[in-house]
Amino acid sequence: xxxxxxxxxxxxxxxxxxxxxxxxxxxxxxxxxxxxxxxxxxxxxxxxxxxxxxxxxxxxxxxxxxxxxxxxxxxxxxxxxxxxxxxxxxxxxxxxxxxxxxxxxxxxxxxxxxxxxxxxxxxxxxxxxxxxxxxxxxxxxxxxxxxxxxxxxxxxxxxxxxxxxxxxxxxxxxxxxxxxxxxxxxxxxxxxxxxxxxxxxxxxxxxxxxxxxxxxxxxxxxxxxxxxxxxxxxxxxxxxxxxxxxxxxxxxxxxxxxxxxxxxxxx
Amino acid sequence: xxxxxxxxxxxxxxxxxxxxxxxxxxxxxxxxxxxxxxxxxxxxxxxxxxxxxxxxxxxxxxxxxxxxxxxxxxxxxxxxxxxxxxxxxxxxxxxxxxxxxxxxxxxxxxxxxxxxxxxxxxxxxxxxxxxxxxxxxxxxxxxxxxxxxxxxxxxxxxxxxxxxxxxxxxxxxxxxxxxxxxxxxxxxxxxxxxxxxxxxxxxxxxxxxxxxxxxxxxxxxxxxxxxxxxxxxxxxxxxxxxxxxxxxxxxxxxxxxxxxxxxxxxxxxxxxxxxxxxxxxxxxxxxxxxxxxxxxxxxxxxx
Numbered sequence: 001x002x003x004x005x006x007x008x009x010x011x012x013x014x015x016x017x018x019x020x021x022x023x024x025x026x027x028x029x030x031x032x033x034x035x036x037x038x039x040x041x042x043x044x045x046x047x048x049x050x051x052x053x054x055x056x057x058x059x060x061x062x063x064x065x066x067x068x069x070x071x072x073x074x075x076x077x078x079x080x081x082x083x084x085x086x087x088x089x090x091x092x093x094x095x096x097x098x099x100x101x102x103x104x105x106x107x108x109x110x111x112x113x114x115x116x117x118x119x120x121x122x123x124x125x126x127x128x129x130x131x132x133x134x135x136x137x138x139x140x141x142x143x144x145x146x147x148x149x150x151x152x153x154x155x156x157x158x159x160x161x162x163x164x165x166x167x168x169x170x171x172x173x174x175x176x177x178x179x180x181x182x183x184x185x186x187x188x189x190x191x192x193x194x195x196x197x198x199x200x201x202x203x204x205x206x207x208x209x210x211x212x213x214x215x216x217x218x219x220x221x222x223x224x225x226x227x228x229x230x231x232x233x234x235x236x237x238x239x240x241x242x243x244x245x246x247x248x249x250x251x252x253x254x255x256x257x258x259x260x261x262x263x264x265x266x267x
Numbered sequence: 268x269x270x271x272x273x274x275x276x277x278x279x280x281x282x283x284x285x286x287x288x289x290x291x292x293x294x295x296x297x298x299x300x301x302x303x304x305x306x307x308x309x310x311x312x313x314x315x316x317x318x319x320x321x322x323x324x325x326x327x328x329x330x331x332x333x334x335x336x337x338x339x340x341x342x343x344x345x346x347x348x349x350x351x352x353x354x355x356x357x358x359x360x361x362x363x364x365x366x367x368x369x370x371x372x373x374x375x376x377x378x379x380x381x382x383x384x385x386x387x388x389x390x391x392x393x394x395x396x397x398x399x400x401x402x403x404x405x406x407x408x409x410x411x412x413x414x415x416x417x418x419x420x421x422x423x424x425x426x427x428x429x430x431x432x433x434x435x436x437x438x439x440x441x442x443x444x445x446x447x448x449x450x451x452x453x454x455x456x457x458x459x460x461x462x463x464x465x466x467x468x469x470x471x472x473x474x475x476x477x478x479x480x481x482x483x484x485x486x487x488x489x490x491x492x493x494x495x496x497x498x499x500x501x502x503x504x505x506x507x508x509x510x511x512x513x514x515x516x517x518x519x520x521x522x523x524x525x526x527x528x529x530x531x532x533x534x535x536x537x538x539x540x541x542x543x544x545x546x547x548x549x550x551x552x553x554x555x556x557x558x559x560x561x562x563x564x565x566x567x568x569x570x
Binding site: 003004006011016098099101102104106107109113264265266 | 320321322323341347351352353355356357358359360364368369371373374412
């Protein structure tokens, strides 16, 4: 699998690609953090139970140990969708452009090839989120200084722990989004169809269903990932959300692997 | 050189639902040959090549590439280079970056890249994005990629598709250059003249089934279409027709000459008989059928 990872890195390490993706992560992080710190006026935070991640942060909350990473978590919530779209496009376009033929001619062990591609992209995302978190914390410090928000708790051991935990939550969610994107790409083998199905399910459909059934956020993959990404788990505990999503991951990856190995490559 | 053929198929069959794309194809390609793969659109050429490359699974039958079963492509693909159904690369990467990607995935040293770029004549444009390449350059890059592993078998599916005459000539010369390096080449094409000029072995399929396999020369020899005889006097041509028909051969007028459908061995007898009648032959030209003629005969299609 290492050859497949290194091959994918040939594409990812190009300056234009690095600048584009890292620039996007930094921009999202800057925007989310600046807005989170600049727009809040009340002391208390409010949490919308029906929309995991829809948190209005209070000034007191921002001054706590986890305050430095709150902006990062909000921004990463949006970036999760970007991850799903990126993986769906990246995998489905291999079929659309016919490059999948090349991949399997160069290495016929299909799971190894696309597994390596998945890991390389995931590694790239991990670096991107690390850059985003560092950017977010730096931005938070600047804006907090301007607004007079205390920062001494950010640098405590608890502050560091929550920063690491925030990164972990975001990465776990990102892996979920990536699996979702890869799953639809390998099953539908078309960028347009994969994106249409994934985006339509995760956003309008899940939210419409959630409006009429409160249990949806304990079960549906998109809502669960939003909860996991912000570190709360949403309507359920973070651990429970991760466990539920692990079952999804097994099913999605199993189906994706089966279709990949068994189906003919006619692209 | 080993005795096993480069490619061997036995009743190879592929069905997509109710449609049979390849029906019991049995043929072999000897090692070291340049072999052509000919058939009309939809005859099953690309599906057959995909099965040989492990991209498509056979429904029935067996196939062997370099002695290994096609159901286990990991056992032989490292020794095969292939261009299947047109060049497919990453548009934003340069030609060289695309080859670096391929070399990495195929576990081939980057040291091979300058050589294959030089072979296909793309060294000067290797730093340009793939999207800026002409179709001919894209085809050549695909052949360069296929040559990265210094393959024992090179499979090229319609490498001249969509090319102008200059591009077709470039690819033909390239195939000849590659063949001189030693690998077996299996080349599918619609351009029968190209196949005839490059390939010493030929496989013809039609509607998924095998029509002919063997030496191109044998196929064309089997299509001996007699010879054309010319004289100075038209009345003498009448004599030639009578002589040929009298000997049991078809003969008719064609463009001021006589076309005699008889084996070459009859030329001596006809010359002698004509001389006995005082007829001087000014021309005797054997008529050789083209691959195109033979193809339409074999496939039962009208040209």
